[in-house]
Amino acid sequence: MTVETRLPKLSTLSLVTMGLLMALQLVIKSFSVGPAFLKFSFTFLVAALIARLFGPWWGMMTAAVVDVIGTLMSGGPFFIGFTVSAVLGSLIYALFLYRKPASWSRLIIAQVIISVVVNALLNTLWVAIMYKTPFWGLLPIRLLKQGIMTPIQVILLYLLFKSHVVAVIQQRLKL
Numbered sequence: 001m002t003v004e005t006r007l008p009k010l011s012t013l014s015l016v017t018m019g020l021l022m023a024l025q026l027v028i029k030s031f032s033v034g035p036a037f038l039k040f041s042f043t044f045l046v047a048a049l050i051a052r053l054f055g056p057w058w059g060m061m062t063a064a065v066v067d068v069i070g071t072l073m074s075g076g077p078f079f080i081g082f083t084v085s086a087v088l089g090s091l092i093y094a095l096f097l098y099r100k101p102a103s104w105s106r107l108i109i110a111q112v113i114i115s116v117v118v119n120a121l122l123n124t125l126w127v128a129i130m131y132k133t134p135f136w137g138l139l140p141i142r143l144l145k146q147g148i149m150t151p152i153q154v155i156l157l158y159l160l161f162k163s164h165v166v167a168v169i170q171q172r173l174k175l
Contacts, residue, residue: 102161
């Protein structure tokens with residue numbers, strides 16, 4: 001069994017679509033709300049869509065690029081840990097959604113893994129390191145946030161992937 005290590009080739013239409021989705025993600029990211037340790041936005045929808053449409057390699061690459069450009073655009077401090085988190089989140093979405101049906105179970109498992117491992121644990125660690133705050137002091141409130149937001153995120157992802165719009169995009173891109 002061989003593992004493909006090269007990026008899959010994209011058509012011009014796929015490349016343009018990916019660029020537009022990345023731009024959309026940057027716009028949505030600028031509308032995030034909350035303080036640094038409890039920030040929330042809807043960028044997960046676009047990240048999951050890119051991972052589902054284009055797979056793990058393109059998903060991870062676009063996640064890294066969007067994270068770096070978004071940080072530069074916001075003027076906030078750059079921290080590589082958040083880029084790692086974005087890449088891991090995209091990888092998890094791709095592993096559960098790329099070329100697979102977007103079932104409730106797949107969405108729930110993917111989102112719970114991302115919420116607990118990436119958002120609650122890793123991102124709390126990155127915030128603690130950046131702002132020199134106690135990890136164990138931040139973790140309970142961030143776990144509570146993830147506990148509240150995860151069901152909402154799962155429902156929004158399900159609605160997105162069951163929408164006619166995603167089916168049309170997949171059909172046009174011949175994916």
